[in-house]
Structure formats: structure tokens, C-alpha cells
Amino acid sequence: MEEKGGYPPECSSTQNNVSFPDSAAVGTCSTVTVQCSTNGPDTTLNVTNSTDGPVRWTISHGNMDTDSSLVFTVCVTDVLFHFIGQYEASLNVSNSTGVTSVTWSVTIDDVNQPPAFLSASYNIQVSENTAVQATIAQVPLVTSRAMADSTSNNVITVWDPDNVTAGFEFKGINVQSVNVTYPNSSKATTTDQSNLPVYLRNDSGPPFSFLTRSPLSAGVHLAFTLQAEDEQGLVGSNTVVTFVVSDVNQAPVCDSGNFNLTVGLIRKVNDSIYNVSCTDNDVNSTLSSLTYHEYTTSDSDYQYFSISSRGEISLEQRLPLNVTTLTYTVYVIDGGDLEANFTLFVDIDRQ
Ligand SMILES: [Ca+2]
Numbered sequence: 001m002e003e004k005g006g007y008p009p010e011c012s013s014t015q016n017n018v019s020f021p022d023s024a025a026v027g028t029c030s031t032v033t034v035q036c037s038t039n040g041p042d043t044t045l046n047v048t049n050s051t052d053g054p055v056r057w058t059i060s061h062g063n064m065d066t067d068s069s070l071v072f073t074v075c076v077t078d079v080l081f082h083f084i085g086q087y088e089a090s091l092n093v094s095n096s097t098g099v100t101s102v103t104w105s106v107t108i109d110d111v112n113q114p115p116a117f118l119s120a121s122y123n124i125q126v127s128e129n130t131a132v133q134a135t136i137a138q139v140p141l142v143t144s145r146a147m148a149d150s151t152s153n154n155v156i157t158v159w160d161p162d163n164v165t166a167g168f169e170f171k172g173i174n175v176q177s178v179n180v181t182y183p184n185s186s187k188a189t190t191t192d193q194s195n196l197p198v199y200l201r202n203d204s205g206p207p208f209s210f211l212t213r214s215p216l217s218a219g220v221h222l223a224f225t226l227q228a229e230d231e232q233g234l235v236g237s238n239t240v241v242t243f244v245v246s247d248v249n250q251a252p253v254c255d256s257g258n259f260n261l262t263v264g265l266i267r268k269v270n271d272s273i274y275n276v277s278c279t280d281n282d283v284n285s286t287l288s289s290l291t292y293h294e295y296t297t298s299d300s301d302y303q304y305f306s307i308s309s310r311g312e313i314s315l316e317q318r319l320p321l322n323v324t325t326l327t328y329t330v331y332v333i334d335g336g337d338l339e340a341n342f343t344l345f346v347d348i349d350r351q
Pocket residue numbers: 112113114115160161162168169170230234
């Protein structure tokens with residue numbers, strides 16, 4: 001009886017090369033056709049993967065073609081940044097008689113990537129009473145997107161994965177322009193930070209810092225368009241960092257303070273005797289909305305007067321005959337519950 005051949009598989013190439021740029025996206029594949037003959041009694045071949053090194057790719061194959069070819073595909077399964085170099089992987093192709101090893105040299109090439117910001121825009125609230133020379137945001141550099149701080153609102157992370165090849169690495173941040181919007185709706189655009197109340201200190205670092213140079217005015221918006229650049233001059237997408245100066249409630253101010261007012265005895269009920277005028281500097285319309293009231297506990301003379309919510313004081317009763325001065329204390333309160341008060345001393349003119 002004739003015996004079938006008894007040899008391990010024969011493959012057309014036992015040493016194969018593939019290379020990927022380190023910027024290759026997960027899922028990128030390189031296909032290599034290797035003809036492996038069954039070379040024996042079997043009709044199929046077994047392939048076992050004995051890849052070592054970083055597990056950032058897989059080598060798989062399809063069904064055997066009629067010409068005894070196996071088509072192998074090397075696919076990227078994880079990001080390749082920071083895995084620059086040459087690695088070896090191997091497969092064992094076997095039949096019932098023996099094993100043939102097919103090796104793969106996988107090369108990850110360093111490709112320069114432009115630096116990038118984690119986010120295309122940032123909105124940062126800054127209180128109007130922030131101290132001068134305070135740090136209001138930071139711009140750190142990382143070499144991996146995964147290392148970026150994505151939870152702190154005032155951290156503007158820039159990343160450049162290149163930290164191996166000289167000349168590919170991050171160089172600095174340029175302020176392209178600053179758009180300033182004032183509470184009165186006027187706008188200005190500048191490339192010169194020197195007169196702005198907020199500026200990016202980009203001459204030392206990273207991390208770079210945004211600082212206040214001068215007191216901040218409520219309602220002002222400062223939008224910085226930033227560009228990150230590497231040593232080879234590559235630039236990524238810009239980011240826009242907008243600082244919004246928030247209004248902090250301040251109490252109303254009444255210019256008059258306590259004062260004396262002379263009112264004729266013969267004035268009639270409902271006659272208007274005075275208009276209180278207080279002001280509130282807040283930009284926010286709620287924080288600056290004022291309503292006027294009278295105190296009904298501190299003195300008893302309030303019954304002679306009334307004050308409208310807009311500050312108009314009128315007589316509520318005829319003035320008494322036997323008194324020369326009445327005391328009337330009023331207060332004004334803003335939409336944020338801050339108040340100012342003052343006392344009117346009403347001298348009754350009997351003439
Ligand atoms: Ca780079």
C-alpha cells in the first residue's frame with residue numbers, strides 16, 4: 001500500500017515585513033499573501049499565533065484557497081503612538097506531520113503629528129472680583145490624549161504624541177487673535193494682548209497660564225483663539241478659550257444717606273413729598289433691579305408715610321399738629337437680596 005507524503009507544510013515566504021505609521025488608526029490593516037502547501041496527507045492546515053511584543057495588532061487569515069494559499073492580514077488593534085520600533089511576531093502553520101514557522105517583522109514608523117487641543121472650545125467663568133495677577137486657567141502639555149485632564153473646566157490641555165524623534169515635538173502656543181465683547185455690546189478684535197485685562201503667558205512653560213493683568217469688569221467676554229505648533233512647524237486645529245466675567249452682586253447705593261426734609265403741615269393725604277433715588281452698579285438686570293420698602297418696626301412714624309416700590313414717598317395721613325419732626329426709615333433691596341437703607345427726618349413746617 002502506498003503511503004502518503006509525510007512532510008511539514010511548505011510556505012512561500014517564512015519571513016514577511018509589514019510597517020505602519022505610528023499614526024495608523026485602529027482597524028488599519030495590511031494584507032500579505034503567503035502560499036502554504038499542505039505538503040502531506042492533510043487537507044487543511046492549522047495556524048497558531050505566537051505573537052509576542054506589544055499586543056497592538058493581530059495576524060489573522062482566511063480560508064485556504066484552491067491554490068493552497070493562505071491570505072494573512074495584519075490589523076492594528078490599539079493606538080501605536082509610543083510603540084515606535086521593530087517587533088517580531090510569528091505563526092505556526094502545521095499539518096499532522098510537522099510545523100513550519102512563519103515570522104513577521106512589524107515596524108512602527110514615527111510620523112510627525114501636529115499638536116492638538118483636547119477640545120475645540122472652552123468657556124470659563126471668572127468672577128469680576130478676581131485678584132490681579134491671579135491664574136485663571138492653565139495650559140498643560142501631554143503626549144497622550146488619554147493623559148489629558150478632561151474634567152477641570154479651566155485646564156486647556158494641548159497634546160503632541162511625538163516625544164521620540166528630535167524636531168517632531170511640541171514647540172509652543174500662539175495667540176492668533178482675541179475678540180473682546182463689552183457689556184454695551186461693542187466688540188473689538190486684537191492680536192495684541194498687552195492692553196487686555198486677561199493674557200496668556202506663553203513665554204515660559206508648559207504649563208502655560210492665563211492670568212489677570214488688571215481688574216475685571218462684569219459682563220466682558222474675552223475669546224482667545226489659540227494655535228499649537230511643533231518644532232517642524234506643524235499646527236493642529238485651533239481652540240477658542242472664552243473667559244466670561246461674571247457679575248458678583250453688590251449692594252445698592254443711595255446718594256442721599258440720612259437727611260432732613262421739610263414738609264408743610266397743610267399737605268394733603270397722597271401728596272408726593274419725595275422721590276428716593278438709589279443706584280445699583282451690577283450689569284445683571286436681576287442683581288440691579290431695585291424695589292423700595294419701609295420699615296414698620298424701627299419707628300412708629302411710618303404710618304404717616306408710604307413708599308411705592310419705585311421709591312415715591314407720599315403722605316398716608318395728615319401730619320400731626322403736636323410734633324415737629326417725624327422719622328421715616330426706608331430701604332431698597334436688589335434682586336440678589338442686598339439692601340441699603342436710610343432715614344428721612346421730616347420737619348413739619350407749620351407756616
Ligand atoms: Ca509633532
